[in-house]
Amino acid sequence: MRFGFDPANNIRDLAGNTLTGTMSSPLIHIDNTGPSAAAITPVNPGYWPNPNGPTNDTVVRFTVQFNEPVMNFGLDDVLITQTGTVTHTNTSVLPATGPASTYTVRFSGITGIGTLSMSVDTTGDIVDRVGNPIESSVTSLSVIFLEDTDAPYCTAIYPTTSSPTNDNTVYFAVAFSEPVYDFDGTDLLFSKSGTVGFTTATVSPTTGVIPTDAYTVAVHGVTGDGRLWFRVDTDGDVKDTFHNPLQSSVVGDQLTIDNTPPAILFNGPDPVSTSDGPVEYTVIYDDLHFDTTSITLSAADITVLNVGKAAPTVVVSGTAPNQRLVTISDLAGSDIGAGEVAIQVTRVGTAYDLAGNTAPISGESDPFTVEEGMPLAWWPLAIALMLAAALVFTWRRERRAGER
CATH class of the missing domain: 2.60.40.1220 (Immunoglobulin-like)
Structure with a gap:
């Protein structure tokens, strides 16, 4: 509430001058309503499964929240309800003096099985700042006390x-x-x-x-x-x-x-020497946890080293769980020339393991030798054929000599 002077007033001083100007009083609060304990809440120490336990704690705290600052809240104003065999030895209230809107009530020395709850006495001497007595109070949740000796x-x-x-x-x-x-x-x-x-x-x-x-x-x-x-x-x-x-x-x-990618190994070549092929390599993916469905190796992933412009034919075949067969042919028709030739897998990701590790680019395989004309591997057969021909020739000559 405020009050002031009406500008249209007839207030005059002794000389007859009329009062001028305006003025209002400070705001005056009129409060005839008593306070109330609006909320009383058990303080969960952080390990209760519910807001009210259960627990076997020997100390429990309640937060008492008033709707406005109050004074004279003390031990005599705490109404305690205990059930079962629950008892306690001490009660304290903080802060010890008011006015305050929030107080903490602490119960200690708690034993027994049952419940404990509290409310605020509305017939005591609790008042707000202007002296209005407390009018009402809620009752807290009942904290449940149990005895449990079963270890988790x-x-x-x-x-x-x-x-x-x-x-x-x-x-x-x-x-x-x-x-x-x-x-x-x-x-x-x-x-x-x-x-x-x-x-x-x-x-x-x-x-x-x-x-x-x-x-x-x-x-x-x-x-x-x-x-x-x-x-x-x-x-x-x-x-x-x-x-x-x-x-x-x-x-x-x-x-x-598993942080190790599959290793790429080569078994071969077979044969080790040729003039035209085919030459075969077995590409093996070596991994403890290999994904047998993951191989995507193709001829485009195989590089034949030491090849000129005209490359030989490369074919990848097979469906084995962790390997593929690489066949190299048409060497005579390529620009590969005579000498040693190796192969290499040159694409990352031709397979992977069950942990998701990707197969890398491989190293070079063991080489095979490209021969001009008859490959070395055929020489034993050629020598055998020549020896056989010589024996036949000698036999025929001796036979003719005997017939004479």
Whole structure:
């Protein structure tokens, strides 16, 4: 409320001068409504599965929210309802003096099984700043108290990343027998084989809420080849909502890490010498986790080294799981000339493994020799034929001499 003087007034001073100008008073608040305790909420310490427990904590706090600042809120104004065998030994209120809109009520020395709730006494001496007495109060949720001595345990650990993998970050699912908290990367005991390494591991609740019985473990900076697995440390911080420590843990399923691409090997040549061909090589993809459906090798991927303008004919054939047959022919009609000739796979990605590693460009194969005229491989047969012809000639000559 404000008040002031009406400009059309008849106020005059002793000399008869009329009052001029305007003026308003400061704003005056009129408050005849008493305050109320609008919300009373148990303070979840972070590991209760619900806003009101259950728990076996010996200390519980409630936040009392008034709709305006009040004074004189103290221990005598706290109305406590306890059920079952629940009891407590001490109660405190902060802040100790007002006015304040928010107070914290702390109960300690709690024992027993049952519930505890509270409200604010509306017949006490709580008043707002202008002296209006409290009018109403809500009642809090009832905090549930139980006794639980059953320790949690880790029931399953398995990779959710497909195996084998070459991912830099891999993921595992971890399941517990009941909701737990204080589970983080320091509670993981890792095992590795081969050359596997990693940088860090992080833990997050699968449901997004802690405590929970399901967590996701992310392992970052994964390198090398081999296997990776872990278990949960029973000497760590993991505990259930009743503070029982972790009792046991399974050993997790193993994830295969593969960062090595398939190697390309050559078996051959066959024959090692020819004048025209065909010459065969077997191209073999060597990998522990080879994807047998992935080979896309074609004649265009094969480079015949030491070839001039006219190249020989190259054919790729076969359907074996991890190899293909390369046949080189028409050498005599090409510009390849005499000498040693090798082949090479010159396209990246002619195959890959199950982890997604791509086959690289190969090295050079062992060479074969292109001969001018009759290839060396045929000389034994030619010599044998010439010896046979000589023997026949000698036999005929001796026979004719005998007939004379």
